């Protein structure tokens with residue numbers, strides 16, 4: 324896979340962050356101004372990309388060849404990155420494994436970034452990273468309010484209870500997590516674990532084969548409980564999980580021919596997507612067509628038991644009554 328060196332940012336955005344040393348984590352990125360949710364903090368092209376190779380020897384050789392084509396500064400940066408399999412026969416591949424981000428949701432191509440690659444993990448992250456196909460660059464968006472001086476963090480992995488997370492972070496990335504959640508006293512971590520177990524159970528129930536069709540009412544209420552549990556655990560910092568729960572609720576209503584609720588739910592899902600990826604991301608664009616016309620979605624009209632039209636969205640209800648209507652309480 325070819326490597327490319329990019330020095331110019333993909334688009335002009337104000338400088339909102341700076342690289343600093345973070346206790347127990349090495350380098351990291353810190354906000355230099357107050358940042359509100361949905362703000363695009365960074366857009367960056369990888370200075371090196373690499374796909375899988377048939378053998379470890381070949382991957383190591385390819386990386387070695389690609390590194391020769393980079394500038395001294397980029398090469399030095401690559402060698403400064405963490406390699407948790409130090410001492411192994413394949414040091415360059417170790418750095419790649421520990422630091423690359425996939426160039427797209429299902430992409431096997433990994434990219435190495437001068438700045439984004441220095442963002443540390445948190446189990447309650449305040450930012451989201453995603454590959455923007457149009458810009459051919461990785462973007463970082465704030466998902467929660469970030470105060471000037473606060474560290475900007477992303478998820479290397481999400482979900483799971485603390486023990487499982489710690490084990491997976493150690494196995495996959497070679498570190499003991501020192502994030503703000505993992506540093507809390509035991510009783511607070513236990514409370515978080517309980518919420519995460521509830522989230523996992525609800526996820527499982529909603530996805531349970533055919534239940535959305537055989538018991539849509541119960542499934543819709545589980546979506547609402549899941550969204551509430553996510554808000555409680557992540558404080559708005561898990562918009563992709565919240566978006567997925569809204570998508571499930573959207574499809575349940577569509578399946579019952581309920582265009583009014585489907586429209587409200589897909590609008591909420593769209594806002595969550597935009598908050599973490601921007602309006603120009605592929606998934607935001609795809610969702611926009613369903614916001615404009617939910618009927619376009621293939622799930623529409625499996626049954627027409629809850630039949631409604633878009634004009635049936637109630638107007639003039641207070642927030643509480645509107646939520647009661649939306650979730651069929």
Ligand SMILES: C[S@@+](CC[C@H](N)C(=O)[O-])C[C@H]1O[C@@H](n2cnc3c(N)ncnc32)[C@H](O)[C@@H]1O
Pocket residue numbers: 347348349350351403404405407421422440441442443444445496497498499500501502
């Ligand atoms: C992609 S790098 C991030 C930049 C890195 N801090 C550096 O100085 O190069 C990933 C490495 O950062 C450190 N790191 C990231 N998140 C961490 C966390 N939550 N707790 C402790 N160390 C962390 C670990 O050493 C991990 O292997």
